[in-house]
Amino acid sequence: MIESLLVANRGEIARRIIRTAKRLGIRTVAVHSEADAELPFVTEADEAVCVGPANPAQSYRNVEAILAAAKSTGVQAIHPGYGFLSENADFARTVEEHGLIWVGPGADAITAMGDKINARNLMAAAGVPVAPGTTDPAADLDAALVAAAEIGYPMMVKAAAGGGGMGMGVATDETALRTEFDKVRSFAERMFGDGSVLIERYFPRVRHVEVQILGLADGRVVALGERECSVQRRNQKLVEESPSPAVSPELRERFLAAAVRAGEAVGYRNAGTVECLLDPTTNEFFFLEMNTRLQVEHPVTELVYGIDLVEEQLRVAAGLAPTFDPDALNPGGHAIELRINAEDPKRFLPGPGVVSTWTEPTGAGVRVDSGYVAGNTVTPFYDSLMAKLIVFGADRAEAIERARTAVAGFEVAGPKCNLPFFAELLENAEFVSGDYDTGIVGRMR
Structure with a gap:
């Protein structure tokens, strides 16, 4: 296993990667901007290096500064998280040229999937449906x-x-x-x-369904179920759940097979996501894009499959077999993730500020992946995501009920917060029925 790891990201995802690395006995190094010096991920890492000012181009996207931090701290590997440099093929290639392990897919796969037109054509040739x-x-x-x-x-x-x-x-x-x-x-x-x-x-009524894939060290590609991601604002996700309430066993089989073909077509290694559009009237689905990285919403897959995707990423990068048997996957239950953002719950406009109150919910089936604690400042320089509230239940009804209780028990004051929107959504008849599409937020507003 890798012995030392630099996390080239910030906030909740950096904190989440560090948590798994520590459990595995891996020494961790955080890189941070001047604006993020007081955030939890910085103090929770074994070592931290400031890589520049608040502007991401001068810090989290500053390749030279990140590589210098890796060299000065003597790490073996770099995990990019999501966003920033995670889908930058040149960065992935440069990391490996410097003798470091890149915890992600190869640069060629990133390049192949980075251009939507090229990706469409590759998928069509591989027999994956495209619009x-x-x-x-x-x-x-x-x-x-x-x-x-x-x-x-x-x-x-x-x-x-x-x-x-x-x-x-x-x-x-x-x-x-x-x-x-x-x-x-x-x-x-x-x-x-x-x-x-x-x-x-363009499909006026459509659902956004994606499949988690994992390219293993031995060359196989496995599919770890689907996630429903149709609750969106401005084409960006707010809620994800697994399994999708729209996907039957027969449709799931087709989804997963197509996702595996997509990964195999580019020799995919490590974690990735095949995103699709599903026409609920015909049950036809079409390839949308492949995200060549860990997704924000990966926790719902972790809860349904009982695995740690960050650990699996590290094992693949180290050339090790997965912790699970790819031929005997046994998913169960239902998981829902709510993205807790520093934005108002009506127009979804960002509202940064000092966090005066931060009380996370607890209880059976409740998980919170957060990037902040009371006293921290949510700045305007980065994405508005403060935390992810993830709930798990034996079935969808139990997961929704646990989500309602958890939302009611999550206290955030200081920045604007979209928690009231989730309280409304979880009582919305369309959402509760499971028969919703990407237009649901617009209909609620």
């Missing part, structure tokens, strides 16, 4: 209009190099396409340095 769309970037507006005539409206206009729900717009007619194409292309050039645009069929 009708362009096989090459729309070079300009005229090309987009030609594609629209073939695909039909409504359509999704996407940044080919985007991710995390960013760089997307819906066009219902030609006028909207003209507007959205320019908007998405400009955003993509600014945010990703790549203005390539993908045109794809």
